[in-house]
Amino acid sequence: MKYTLSVLVENRPGVLTRIAGLFARRGYNIDSLSVGRTEDDRFSRMTIVVDGDSDIVEQVAKQLNKLIDVIKVTDITSVPHVERELVFIQVSSDSGNRGEIMDLLNIFRGRVIDMSKNNMIVESTGDSAKIDAMISSLRPYGIKEVMRTGKIGLLRGTKEDDRRKG
Amino acid sequence: MKxxxxxxxxxxxxxxxxKHIFGYPGGAVLPLYxxxxxxxxxxxxxxxxxQxxxxxxAAYGKHLGRAGVCIGTSGPGATNLVTGIANAYMDSIPLIAITGQVDASxxxxxAFQEADIxxxxxxxxxxxxLVKNPKKLIDTIYEAWHIANTGRKGPVLIDIPRNxxxxxxxxxxxxxxxxxxxxKPTVKGNKSQIKKxxxxxxxxxKPLLLVGGGVLFSQADDEVKQIVDEFKIPVATTLMGIGSYDETKELxxxxxxxxxxxxANYAVHHCDLLISVGTRFGDRATGSLSKFAKEAKVIHIDIDPAEIGKNVVVDLPIVGDAKGILKELIEGLEQVDRAExxxxxxxxxxRNKMKLHKTNLNPQLIISKLGELTRGKAYVSTDVGQHQMFAAQYYGFSEYNSxxxxxxxxxxxxxVPAAEGVALASDxxxxxxxxxxxxxxxxxxxxxATMGEHNLPVKIVLMNxxxxxLVKQLQHFQCERRYSEVGFTGNPDFKALAESYPNMVTYRIEKEEDIEPVILEAMSHNKPTLIECVISDENLVYPIVPAKKGLDEMIGVEKW
Known part of the structure; x- marks a missing residue:
């Protein structure tokens, strides 16, 4: 099963290495990892999707917590949260099927962000299942490249932030 | 103050x-020296x-209960430290490692002697x-000391550029x-968990107390003693837990x-409650996990939450410092009839006395004699090999943190360096x-050379x-006696070599009658000493829990 961990860390050089290194040496699988600064420049928030059973994920969370630069680890998998992923897809298209592809994009709330004679780049955000569905719908037209950001997630409400400030 | x-x-x-730091100079640490x-x-x-x-x-720090300090210069000086740092990490020993680094620019x-340590x-x-900004140096050192010495202790490295x-x-x-x-390490145990x-x-x-190195780092030896002596609960230890309770006592x-x-292994197998304190359930201690303490419920007390449930499934975890938790436990313990x-x-x-094997000048006998003559109270360091296991089995440690x-x-x-560290830490x-x-x-x-220079009272008992x-023994059992690269034919004359160092006093034991007089004589002075014991290469460490077997499936002992 896939678990989503929201990890608040110090915004310092080397933090990503420490976290990636921990996953590598303990043999945990990172499905995706995305990271960016929070509202406070001193901290970054990572969303890490881990593949494994609940025991492994519990160990992952505990080991992450042991890193001095990690402030808080929250398993948000089964608590109310919002999550999104951004995707760019470069797909083959010509004047013959462009309209068809645009119709398809409407269904997935995707947008065209670049177009040339033989292909276009489209973007979309959504949960991972929606992105997967969009990619498989576009596949018959000929996908040239896909770039996904990995999931970012945030707990609903402000519990985590309150605790940090407290 | 500038x-x-x-x-x-x-x-x-x-x-x-x-009071002491251990190191080696070099270009990047010139200003420090x-x-x-x-x-x-x-x-x-x-x-x-x-290294x-x-x-x-590390040994200095373990003796004093707070970090020791070592120094290496940038590049190879720093990489030579790595084994010692990794060793301290695995055994949760507080250590501050200072490495020089090339100029921040x-x-x-x-650059010459640059390594990303x-x-x-x-x-x-x-x-x-890595301290690139001089303004952050002082806070970093305080932080490093705090981290090394609190919670689950461990090594902290500070890489400092020359500038x-x-x-x-x-x-x-x-x-x-x-x-x-x-x-923020959890120190105090959860009240309701302690009640349970x-x-x-x-x-x-049929309870059994199992203590590991954490008890020593927490200095919870008095509490362990009280639980064992007053409430009649037998106690076993892990390798790292040796020195936390007098091994010569009945329980x-x-x-x-x-x-x-x-x-000890049988007791783990037959107890109905295993109270583990400050152990990480390493594979060498547990044998096959699925067969470990099968009949017992397990209470696991540890300061590191990540140790809970990492290897052994635990019925009741308590996270926190052993000393405080054991104190609170003792308050609630009752006298229970456990005569049976x-x-x-x-x-x-x-029924399962540790026997002396019948090889010529048996190292087990030498170690037993050493235990007897020092009444189990000497500080003992070991290396790794058969002698290490024999020391753990036969010395009879009765002194705290020894x-x-x-x-x-x-x-x-x-x-050898560990013995130096302990000698200096104990003045x-x-x-x-x-x-x-x-x-x-x-x-x-x-x-x-170092111990000669400082005239340290280190007595090296070399089982030659x-x-x-120990590798040969593994090959004996696991490779059908195909012995690959385990024999030395180019060893020096260790006694003569040792004599060539300043202040070293040397002895050689070649027969059983020599053991006692040589040890007594070596104990009569404070000089660094080498005692070479010429022993047979046919010793085997018993018992053995074979791979994938439970602790009760030892070979080399009679079945209980």
Missing amino acids: MTGAEALLKILEGYGI DAILKNDNIEHILVRNE AGAHAA FIGRD TGITMPVVKHNY VFEAIVDFEPKVEEVSLQSY AIKMINSST ALGMIGMHGKPY WIEKVSELKA FYTSGGLGTMGFG RKRPVFCITGDGSFQMNMAEM NSSLC
Whole structure:
């Protein structure tokens, strides 16, 4: 099963290495990892999707917590949260099927962000299942490249932030 | 007060009561060694390889219960420290490793003696720092000390570029405690968990206390003693837990594990409640996990929440510092009639006495004699090999925190520098016996120069069988006696070699009658000593828990 961990860390050089290194040496699988600064420049928030059973994920969370630069680890998998992923897809298209592809994009709330004679780049955000569905719908037209950001997630409400400030 | 970064570093260490540091100079640490020259309060011990410095500082720290300090220059000096740092990490020993680094402006340009030591050590430190900004140096040192010495202890490395050592900083001794938002170890045990534990212990008829190295780091030996003596609960230890309870006492079962004492292993198998304190359930201690303590409920007390449930499934975890938790447990314990269990345990002990094998000049006999003549009270360090297991099995440790060995990492070469560290930490007042083998000894035997220079009361008991017998033993059982690269034919004359170092006194034991007089004579003076024991290469460490077997499936003992 896939678990989503929201990890608040110090915004310092080397933090990503420490976290990636921990996953590598303990043999945990990172499905995706995305990271960016929070509202406070001193901290970054990572969303890490881990593949494994609940025991492994519990160990992952505990080991992450042991890193001095990690402030808080929250398993948000089964608590109310919002999550999104951004995707760019470069797909083959010509004047013959462009309209068809645009119709398809409407269904997935995707947008065209670049177009040339033989292909276009489209973007979309959504949960991972929606992105997967969009990619498989576009596949018959000929996908040239896909770039996904990995999931970012945030707990609903402000519990985590309150605790940090407290 | 204005001073250089290097001087501030020494001032801070002085403030923490550091009297000795172990290191090796070099280009990047020149400003630090210049400061050391001017400092009258810290004695620098010049080792012969940085690795030895790290081991010595670790043992020094383990003896005092707070971090020792080692120094290496940038590049190879720093990489030589890595084994010692990894060793300290595996055994949760507090250690501060200071490495020099090339000038901050040269970092990343493959400068002379540049190595990314923070990158290299990341997996084997509790934390590490590269201090590029001199303004952050002082806070970093305080932070590093705090991290190394609290919670689950461990090594912290501070990589300091030469220009940061040289920079002028404004030093004021820090008075307030270091507080880190992202690092707050749990010290106090959860009340309701402790209540549940009390209930479980009071209703158990066959409890066993299993103590690990955490008990020593928590200095919870008095609490362990009280639980065992007052409430008649037998106690076993892991390798790292040796020295936390007097092994010669009736309810002490000694070490469990792959080469544990048979009665200790049987007790784990037959108890109905295992109270584990400060152990990480390493594979050498537990044998097959699915067969470990099968009939028992398990209470696991540890300061590191990540240890709970990592290897052994636990019925009741309590996270926190052992001393405080055991104190609270004791308050709720009741006298329970466990006569039957105690009788069983004594019967186990009587039936499975540790025997002396019948090889010529048996190392087990030498170690037993050493235990007898020192009444189990000497400080003992070991290297890694058969001699290490024999020491754990036959010495009979009765003194608190008296055993210094490399447990988790199994580092050959640890014993001699560790003995130096303990000798210095205990003010050279007592002899420190280093039990070693010819394989391990040769990994750091250059340290005879260091102990000669400082006239340290280290007594090296060298079990010389001209081979790597613990590996040979593995090949005996696992490779159908195909012995590959385990014999030494080029060993030096160790006695003659040792004699060539200043202050070293040397002896050689070749027959059983020599054991007692030589040990007694070696104990009669304070000089660094080498006792070479010429032993057979046909010894085997028994019992053995074969791979994938449970602790009760030992070979080399009669079945209970």
